[in-house]
Amino acid sequence: MKYPIGIQDFEKIIQDGYVYVDKTDLIYKLVNGGNIYFLSRPRRFGKSLLVSTLKYYFQGRKDLFKGLAIDSLETEWKEYPVFHLSFGTGNFTESQTLRQILEDYISEKEEEYGRNVNANTLGGRFASLLHAAHKKTGRRAVVLIDEYDKPLLDVLDTNYKGIQDGQELPLEEVNRNILKGFYSVFKDADQDLKFVLLTGVTKFSQVSVFSGFNQPDDISMNRRYEALCGITKEELLTVFDSSIRELADDLDISYEETVERLKKKYDGYHFGEKMIDIFNPFSILNCFKNLSMRNFWFASGTPTYLVRLLAHFNENINELIGRYYAASQFIDYKADVERPLPMIYQSGYLTIKDCMIEDNTYLLDFPNEEVRNGFIDAIACGYFKDSRTEPTSWVIDVTQSLRTGDTVKFEKQMTALLSSISYRFQRKQDPMECERYFQYTFFLIVKMLAFYNTVAEKATSEGRIDCVVECPNYVYVIEFKMNSSADAALQQIAEKGYTKPYDADPRTVICLGINFSSQTGTLDGFKAVTEAGVL
Numbered sequence: 001m002k003y004p005i006g007i008q009d010f011e012k013i014i015q016d017g018y019v020y021v022d023k024t025d026l027i028y029k030l031v032n033g034g035n036i037y038f039l040s041r042p043r044r045f046g047k048s049l050l051v052s053t054l055k056y057y058f059q060g061r062k063d064l065f066k067g068l069a070i071d072s073l074e075t076e077w078k079e080y081p082v083f084h085l086s087f088g089t090g091n092f093t094e095s096q097t098l099r100q101i102l103e104d105y106i107s108e109k110e111e112e113y114g115r116n117v118n119a120n121t122l123g124g125r126f127a128s129l130l131h132a133a134h135k136k137t138g139r140r141a142v143v144l145i146d147e148y149d150k151p152l153l154d155v156l157d158t159n160y161k162g163i164q165d166g167q168e169l170p171l172e173e174v175n176r177n178i179l180k181g182f183y184s185v186f187k188d189a190d191q192d193l194k195f196v197l198l199t200g201v202t203k204f205s206q207v208s209v210f211s212g213f214n215q216p217d218d219i220s221m222n223r224r225y226e227a228l229c230g231i232t233k234e235e236l237l238t239v240f241d242s243s244i245r246e247l248a249d250d251l252d253i254s255y256e257e258t259v260e261r262l263k264k265k266y267d268g269y270h271f272g273e274k275m276i277d278i279f280n281p282f283s284i285l286n287c288f289k290n291l292s293m294r295n296f297w298f299a300s301g302t303p304t305y306l307v308r309l310l311a312h313f314n315e316n317i318n319e320l321i322g323r324y325y326a327a328s329q330f331i332d333y334k335a336d337v338e339r340p341l342p343m344i345y346q347s348g349y350l351t352i353k354d355c356m357i358e359d360n361t362y363l364l365d366f367p368n369e370e371v372r373n374g375f376i377d378a379i380a381c382g383y384f385k386d387s388r389t390e391p392t393s394w395v396i397d398v399t400q401s402l403r404t405g406d407t408v409k410f411e412k413q414m415t416a417l418l419s420s421i422s423y424r425f426q427r428k429q430d431p432m433e434c435e436r437y438f439q440y441t442f443f444l445i446v447k448m449l450a451f452y453n454t455v456a457e458k459a460t461s462e463g464r465i466d467c468v469v470e471c472p473n474y475v476y477v478i479e480f481k482m483n484s485s486a487d488a489a490l491q492q493i494a495e496k497g498y499t500k501p502y503d504a505d506p507r508t509v510i511c512l513g514i515n516f517s518s519q520t521g522t523l524d525g526f527k528a529v530t531e532a533g534v535l
Contacts, residue, residue: 001243003285008048010056014064021235021281024070026228027053030219036196039228040203040220041271042348044282044297046229047199048088051146054197055084058142080194081133083109086146092154095162098175102182122178123185130192140194143186149200151175157308202346220346221331223272230269230278236262243288250291265293268367270352280348283370298374306347307378309340316436317379318443321350324361331362349375376447383444386420389413395448403471407510407528414514415523417445422521434518438482442466442516465498475502478512486525489513 004018013020027050030037041047056064060079065071085105090097102122109129113136116128130141155171162174186196196216203218219225227235236244237259248258262279266287269278286296310317320341330345344350345364349371354363366372380391389397394417401409421441446467469476477498479489490513493499502509508530515525 001240001288003289004049005282005285005289008052010049010053011061011064013049019239020068021231021239022068023050023228024053024057024065024068025073026225027057028070028073030225030228031057031195033224034217035194036216037198038203038216038218038220039197039199039225040201040218040346041199041229042269042280042346043201043301044280045348046281048086048146050229051084051086051144051197051199054142054144054195055082058082058195078139079137080139080142081113081137082142082144083130083133084144084146087150088147090150090154092151092175093158093160093171095160095171095174098151098178102178121181123181123183126182127185127189127192130189134192141192142194143196145196145198147200148179148198149202151179153201157312201348202343221272221327223274226270226272226274226276227278229281230271231281231284233263233267233277233279236279236284240284240288247288247291261293262287265369266297268351268353269348270367273355273357275352275355280368280370295370295374298370304378306340306344306349307382309343310379313340316440316443317375318440319436320344321365322363324354324356324363327360327362330364372447376444380444380448383441384417384420389416391417391448398449402469402474402476405474405508405510407512411523411526414445414526418516418522431518435482438480438516438518442480465493465496471507473507475505475507475509476512477502477509478514481513481515481525483518484515484525486513486515486527489515489525490527490529 002016002018004013004020007013007018010020012018031054039047039050057070057074058080059082060077062071062074062077065074087098087101090101092098099122106122106125106129110125113129113132116125116132119125119128130143133141152172152175155175158172160171161168162171163169164174164177186193198216219228231239244258244262245255247262248255251258251261253261262284263277266280266283267277269280270276271278280297282300283296287293325341330342341350341364348367350364351367352362353365355361366375377392384391384394394413398410398413401407401413418441449467449469465477466480467476467478469478477493479493479498481489490511493511493513499509499511511529513525513527513529514523516522517524
């Protein structure tokens with residue numbers, strides 16, 4: 001099977017025999033259900049392929065759709081003038097990139113349809129092109145704009161500068177003004193438009209796309225189009241059945257266990273109230289091609305702008321996840337610097353895990369292991385940046401210590417890591433703030449250890465264990481305390497019966513009581529015990 005990794009052109013995928021997950025029934029429904037749309041999806045989720053497929057559909061390329069669902073639905077296959085513009089490849093940290101891309105595209109189209117000498121702005125020239133194309137072909141124009149928001153995301157919350165009207169301004173403002181002028185023309189071009197689709201990761205309230213288009217239909221959370229991008233479980237099991245079997249053979253596990261691992265690693269996205277499970281297509285394709293379950297999607301683009309934005313926010317990531325939110329807080333609300341939650345959700349680092357339809361609230365959390373591990377790693381690298389040890393290397397060293405039962409070394413590794421953030425606690429006078437940072441610090445540590453699938457937060461009938469680390473020969477039941485004692489932590493483990501689930505486990509169970517001092521900002525008590533006594 002040929003996997004179209006990095007290939008976003010529908011024609012190339014079909015003609016060169018790459019695997020294609022047929023979404024054309026949804027495309028037909030989309031085209032015949034309205035004419036001006038906006039779709040938000042995370043990066044590398046198939047938005048560009050969707051736009052490319054629409055381009056060939058509106059060009060009347062019936063030959064490319066033979067045997068697909070739309071082949072039995074469409075009967076006319078009319079050809080329309082198509083304006084396809086993508087910002088996906090531009091480097092918009094350079095001040096002239098956006099204007100130059102628009103200038104080059106419009107100039108190219110003016111060679112085909114002619115230039116209106118009375119139109120001087122980029123927006124005015126583009127509006128004239130739409131009218132000219134309508135007049136020349138007798139059919140209204142189709143406008144497809146892919147990654148409309150990249151010129152803003154590239155420079156969001158940075159110090160890049162640009163020049164506009166002879167004045168130096170933040171490049172974010174320059175690019176925003178250019179886009180305003182370009183997109184605003186569409187409000188007067190309705191008579192020349194057949195179909196419009198804009199795709200992107202985020203919504204920006206500062207850009208007049210949504211007012212200029214007379215409010216396009218935002219289908220990002222429309223239950224009819226939840227599966228428009230990405231791969232459903234049904235599609236995974238049918239289209240990629242042979243690929244799953246090949247991966248199972250390579251991993252020497254069953255077909256069913258392979259599916260479960262794929263689901264845990266790459267599934268979990270939800271884009272509507274139907275809660276259809278959507279697998280990350282970029283990761284799935286790479287996994288099958290490489291026969292490896294690595295963090296492909298996350299490694300393809302670190303969310304540096306989101307880490308920057310979290311610095312503006314009062315809440316830590318552990319306080320954002322696992323909570324119910326009104327739709328207006330993360331869907332309807334347009335993303336900006338001071339409200340990062342919509343951008344974290346829209347970028348794909350959080351997703352809907354449950355919904356309360358009666359009160360229109362949604363539970364947000366990490367979609368899967370790949371995203372959770374990668375995002376925590378990015379945050380931890382900034383949080384523990386003053387540590388002598390890089391967090392990822394620290395995790396590798398700690399994992400080795402725990403696998404060999406070396407609790408003395410583990411204590412030293414914990415102390416070394418925490419020493420890098422002691423100043424944050426020492427300057428916190430408010431006990432509540434100390435508690436918040438304590439919870440955040442150990443949340444990051446627990447999640448960092450989870451990279452190797454050795455850690456799970458355990459809920460029992462008596463309460464929730466802070467941390468359980470399961471290794472081949474050892475099981476660690478860990479309780480963290482602040483400004484208390486290691487003995488108090490061990491007493492809680494005993495009183496709550498946290499080790500009972502492992503009574504029949506042949507591995508050695510080690511209870512770790514760890515106390516943290518807010519005054520020193522590091523460990524102040526560490527004790528390890530087994531049934532045989534103190535280690």
